[in-house]
Amino acid sequence: MGEFDGIQEREEGKKKMxxxxxVLFMGLIIFGLAYMYLFMPQTTGxxxxxxxxxxxxxxxxxxxxxxxxxxxxxxxxxxxxxxxxGKEIYLAECAVCHGNALEGGIGPxxxxxxxxxxPTVEDHVRVITKGTEEGMPGFxxxxxxxxxxxxxxxxxxxxx
Ligand code: HEC
Numbered sequence: 001m002g003e004f005d006g007i008q009e010r011e012e013g014k015k016k017m018x019x020x021x022x023v024l025f026m027g028l029i030i031f032g033l034a035y036m037y038l039f040m041p042q043t044t045g046x047x048x049x050x051x052x053x054x055x056x057x058x059x060x061x062x063x064x065x066x067x068x069x070x071x072x073x074x075x076x077x078x079x080x081x082x083x084x085x086g087k088e089i090y091l092a093e094c095a096v097c098h099g100n101a102l103e104g105g106i107g108p109x110x111x112x113x114x115x116x117x118x119p120t121v122e123d124h125v126r127v128i129t130k131g132t133e134e135g136m137p138g139f140x141x142x143x144x145x146x147x148x149x150x151x152x153x154x155x156x157x158x159x160x
Contacts, residue, residue: 079152086149086152089142119155121152
């Protein structure tokens, strides 16, 4: 007990804050910092609108990547469209050797189901681009997009 001007104080009460108060006090500080960090755009630049825009951007990038002309056609619809374009190119460049309906002529039939150089779109792209040593000329000059649509045309015309 200390005494001052006749008022008595308890010593232990002066030295220590009650435990409950300490916990509440620290808790409020931590909550305050966390709140500022998470929800105050003035201090951290975080906004809901910003997050929304970031999501939109990511989605747009994804879609843009998908519609690049030389990208692999992903949906069946896109593959059909590529194949339509590919048919025109085929008739102009390839039909002389492979026949108007892929039935073959100077070159082998491209209806499959067996392909000497492989049956996938990738296999066709490779053969069409580089050609082979046994008479298939390379068509690199057409460019990757056209080659891919011709390959799609052949691929969608396979007989299984
Ligand atoms: C000058 C004639 C000629 C032209 C033009 C030609 N090809 Fe060929 N093609 C061939 C011959 C010959 C082969 C067989 C090559 C071999 O056996 O290695 C062949 C093979 C292929 C193959 C591989 C078939 C397999 O069984 O694996 C594909 C695919 C193909 N041609 C696609 C095309 C496409 C697409 C075009 C047009 C862009 C084209 N060719 C134009 C002669 C031609």
